[in-house]
Amino acid sequence: MEAKKLISLILTFILFSSFVSIAENIEIAPLISLDQLEPTYDQEEKEDLNIDENKIPSLDTQGEIDREMLVTLKILNKITANVDQIEIKLKENYEYDYLEIYAIECYLSDKYEKSEKAVYLNIYNREINEKIFNGWMLKTLPSISSLEHPIYDIWIEDCN
Secondary structure, three states: OHHHHHHHHHHHHHHHHHHHHHHHOOOOOOOOOHHHOOOOOOHHHHHHHOOOOOOOOOOOHHHHHHHHOEEEEEEEEOOOOOEEEEEEEOOOEEEEOOEEEEEEEEEEOOOOOOOOEEEEEEEEEOOOOEEEEEEEEEOOOOOOOOOOOOOEEEEEEEEO
16 A cells, blocks of 8 residues: 555656656747837828829729728717717728727728628727827628727718
């Protein structure tokens, strides 16, 4: 009986020492500083996109289609419970209260795919001059890519 206890104690010691040596060999990846990451669209780039398009001749029809596309958004004011529906042209600034909304791109799924509408948005808080949202908003999954704001909820209605 004591031999079994001794063998189990030795096996436990061997297993424990092997786990310790494995843990010592684990390499830790360096941490990424979020301050070093560059955003995809900055305020300067947004201002650069506001070019007088009448002065530049456009040869591609896709550019003309993009300029004519409208994004329909609904904005809920959580304090007053008012819902406003707004229409924004792509690549144009829209000011709503102290928010500045800038729609960059619109995605419409093909007719053979699951119906999906998405809009790539930049939303700025003009009072503190800070970007509060940057990314795609999906119509069918608004909770996945939503604006987290204490007063406003914004979601997509249409892209046409």
